[in-house]
Amino acid sequence: MNLFTQIRGLVLDALAQMQSEGALPEGLDFANVTVEPPRDPLHGDMATNAAMVLAKPAGKKPRDIAETLAEKLGADERITSAEVAGPGFLNLRLAASVWQSVISTVLRDGTDFGRSDMGQGKTANVEFVSANPTGPLHVGHCRGAVFGDALAGLLQYAGYDVTREYWINDGGAQVDVLARSAYERYREANGLDFEVKEGLYPGDYLLPIGEALKEKFGDSMIDKPESEWLAPFRDFTIDEMMKQIREDLALLGVEMDVWTSERSYYDSGKIEKTLEELKELGLVYRGVLEPPKGKAPPEDWEPREQMLFKATEYGDDVDRPVQKSDGGWTYFAPDLAYHYDKVKRGFDVIIDVFGADHGGYVxxxxAIVAALDHEKRVNFDIKLCQLVKLFKNGEPFKMSKRAGTFITLRDVLEQVGPDVTRFVMLTRRNDAPLDFDFDKVLEQSRENPVFYVQYAHARVMSVLRRAEEAGMDADDAALLNADLSRVDHEAELAVAKKLAEWPRLVEIAARTNEPHRIAFYLYELAGEFHSLWNRGNDVPSLKFLQDGDVATSHAKMALARSVAVVIAAGLGILGVTPAQEMR
Incomplete structure (x- = not known):
């Protein structure tokens, strides 16, 4: 039940009635009429812009429309007041019974309260993490993993059929560097001199790989030329690194539906096949790129004919080379083939989650998707996850993947656990830098949003346990029959009003691909609940359990339980387990 949608329907019905009475002309477009929370809660419960957006096409003054609309809406029993404000905004106040009905709806629907059908019948592909298999996942990958998984969960909650996908970058030059790095560790495992030259990966994470290579190959590859050991060492090391990546993602609670190998595009001829199709469509051609603009060309630059993709026709700055003059594929070629494959798989929504260093790829x-989506039906979005700054003991904790001194995802999980890690990674927008302080994320205070939200859920569970210990029924069936008219204090209704925002918030977050909105909302809901709890310490009638008054206790427990239900639903989207008690 989206209460805002219901009240918008009431507004549209009133506008239609005004048309039938001649107060408004026929043929008006009501698409831009909204009903939403006012900027200042003191102005009311909801506000509509109907008069403002209809005044010009209707040829009337906004306040004239608003006053007539207010009279129509005021006749409905759900509306206690409709007040015209400013040039023609209309502020609405709803009856307490409306907010009380939200509580019973939450209890009836459970964690399905807030689920949307906006994505019904549509498919979505979310590609995320996609880290090079050249080392363990680090905290930067962790943010992308959490964001992508939470976004996928959000879209599922909004009704989409979602595919989580990982693009394995195992086709570029970096995996040859990985193989050479592993070879040095293989020599080390065999008791021989080894040298991790500049440009190789020096991390200790390759020591077990060296031992595993020794176990598999013995010393048979020691005196062989690189041409003989490079390919098998590369394939073996990639497989071992991908096993570790899968394990790390599983510890974080992330499960992929599809793992797609870049190398498979090279080996299977998919790139060639794609380019043949794109030639027929007139999207690739042989040509010469101009030198870089705005500065003198590099000394080694020379004009040369290449196969180019017509990216500039679709919003890019330059046409992109897909094949080098020597016949080899550029890094862009597999990206082109891969996204062509995504489009052909028929997804309605395609989302790429990249790290901050991929801003130039956007x-x-x-341009690729715009060119290949011939029917113009795909909603394509790219989300960049900014850097994570680590702090420990008040000091910055730096990482460098090549230096081998980075903080791995597993390091973080071992110190704070997956639930804390996931929630903290969503306490900022994906495009804003994030500070991750190992001390503060475990703090038990309002300043720690993870604790604050979990504490609200745990408090509700403690109320229900105490009720059962006192001999009261505290299950949802009993609470559904509660007399909710007993929940009438402004502080209690404030909690119900926040609950009513949940379905609307879900749709906004899903429409904008912003799962951080879920974390923000949960913090606000927890704040309303804690405020009510604390007021109960000063006003005994606000306590959730009323001695000797089972009926009132049931009503207040119903409100508390509905808070726990929505928190559980929101945490479920984020992949976080709700706390039953705090220790």
Whole structure:
């Protein structure tokens, strides 16, 4: 039940009635009429812009429309007041019974309260993490993993059929560097001199790989030329690193539906096949790129004919090379083939989650999908996850993947656990830097949003346990029959009003691909609940359990339980387990 949608329907009915009475002309477009929370809660419960957006096409003054609309809405029993404000905004106050009905709806629907059908019948592909298999996942990958998984969960909650996908970057030059790095560790495992030269991966995480290579190959590869050991060492090391990546993601609670190998595009001829199709469509051609603009060309730059993708026709800055003059594929070629495959798989929504260092990819990737989506039906979005700054003992904790001194995802999980990690990673917008302080994320205070939200859920559970210990029924069936008219204090209704925002919030978050909105909302809901709890310490009638008054206790427990239900639903989207008690 989206209460805002219901009240908008009431507004549209009133506008239609005004048309039938001649107060408004026929043929008006009501698409931009909204009903939403007012900027200042003191102005009312909801506000509509109907008069403002209809005044010009109707040829009337906004306040004239608003006053007539207010009279119509005021006749409905759900509306206690409709007040015109400013040039023609209309502020609405709803009856207490409306907010009380939200509580019973939450209890009836459970964690399905707030689920949307906006994505019904639509499919979505969310590609995220996609880290090079050249080392363990670090805290930067962790943010992308959490964001992507939470976004997928959000879209599922909004009704989409979602595919989580990982693009394995096992086709570029970096995996040859990985193989050479592993070879040095293989020599080390065999008791020989080894040298991790500049440009190789020096991390200790390759020591077990060296031992595993020794176990598999013995010393048979020691005196062989690189041409003989490079490919098998590369394949073996990639497999071992991907096993570790899968394990780390599982510890974080992330499960992929599809794992797609970049190398498979090279080996299977998918790139060639894609380019043949794109030639027929006139999207690739042989040509010469101009030198870089705005500065003198590099000394080694020379004009050369290449196969180019017509990216500039679709919003990119330059046409992108897909094949080098020597016949080899550029890094762009597999990206082109991969996204062509995504489009052909028929997804309605395609989302790429990239790290902050991939900002330069946005235009070219959008150009690919714009060119290949011939029916113009795909909703394509790219989300960049900014850097995570680590702090420990008040000091910055730096990482460098090549230096081998980075903080792995597993390091973080071992110190704070997956639930804390996931929630903290969503306490900022994905495009804003995030400070992750190992001390503060375990703090038990309002300043720690993880604790604050979990504490609210745990408090509700403690109320229900105490009720059962006192011999009261505290299950949802009993609470559904509660007399909710007993929940009438302004502080109690404030909690119910916040609950009513949940379905609307879900749709906004899903429409904008912003799962951080869920975390923000849960913090606000927890704040309303804690405020009510604390007022109960000063006003005994606000306590959730009323001695000797079972009927009132049931009503107040129903409100508390509905808070726990929505918190559990929101945490479920984020992949976080709700706390039953705090220790």
């Amino acid at each position: 235009k070219r990737m959008k």
